[in-house]
């Protein structure tokens with residue numbers, strides 16, 4: 001009997017059918033962020049770099065993608081090493097702009113046609129993000145909440161164009177494009193007129209959302225945040241702000257695991273949000289002391305998020321995006337590790353004997369609930385994961401270091 005067959009029998013004793021779990025797992029889409037490949041630089045200008053905006057990429061590992069072709073090449077490598085269904089989450093700054101500079105308030109559909117075509121060829125639908133940072137018009141810390149009307153209008157125009165582009169992408173690919181809006185607006189020091197800034201942001205959003213797009217083409221998500229580098233004292237688009245805005249305006253919340261106090265249990269927020277909202281967008285990340293965007297690992301926090309999605313029965317209407325960027329290590333390895341870690345967490349959660357756990361809980365047998373969860377942690381999960389890799393024609397864990405090393409030597413080291 002194979003290792004998998006043995007493991008399957010063990011899970012059967014808990015009423016879990018591993019074959020149907022593996023089928024279910026393949027169908028869950030993970031939206032892979034394009035920005036791990038070039039440290040959030042984008043391709044608006046040669047050698048563009050992430051600047052300002054309360055986020056930071058640290059490290060200078062060689063081989064980063066310097067143009068769209070290199071990024072696609074890297075992504076194709078990544079997708080060959082991770083199994084299951086995926087989407088690509090594209091930032092507006094990654095368009096194909098040619099040799100002329102195209103400012104953010106001038107972007108149009110045509111700059112993203114190449115990505116849509118590539119996505120269709122790869123069987124990978126796209127999601128989209130407005131880029132409200134790394135730009136002189138964001139240098140004073142405010143974009144959509146700016147008190148400078150010229151700056152505010154510039155970013156409103158960007159946001160409107162992003163929505164139009166997202167709807168166009170969704171229509172072309174036959175799958176709704178999730179548009180995430182994250183703005184860096186906030187202040188390093190004490191801010192007196194918080195109410196005023198938030199009122200301006202609300203006004204900007206109201207105008208941006210005046211145009212309705214069909215749900216089958218695009219959906220809007222708003223990303224909340226507690227603090228950022230350079231916005232330690234005040235973030236306009238806080239959790240409470242967007243919770244209220246989203247609820248009253250029928251928008252989706254984006255919950256980034258790095259955007260809360262590091263001691264907060266992000267997983268606990270999910271059932272509270274999903275009870276009232278049909279959909280949610282997650283930015284799965286691994287904050288270390290701050291919103292550091294470390295590579296996601298198969299750790300307790302990720303497991304707890306995956307468990308909540310499965311236990312709440314809301315996996316179908318949850319959009320799982322990844323948001324990490326580590327410039328200090330092999331970027332392909334970073335991507336692959338993070339994507340696979342999220343997939344492992346989902347598998348781990350899907351293998352739970354939920355009905356039995358609930359039965360114990362409802363009968364007041366707290367010890368049995370705890371004991372059953374402890375048993376789960378020592379079941380042969382690795383055998384099921386290996387089988388998933390086999391069924392999706394992707395490498396086993398033990399093969400990754402060599403494969404990624406090979407790509408590094410053959411491709412990344414050739415980049416000047």
Ligand SMILES: C[C@H](O)[C@H](O)[C@@H](O)C(=O)CO
Nearest residue numbers: 035040055129182256323
């Ligand atoms: C690049 C992304 O837009 C960014 O990471 C955003 O999602 C965020 O989390 C900012 O802290």
Ligand SMILES: [Mn+2]
Nearest residue numbers: 223256283323
């Ligand atoms: Mn994020």
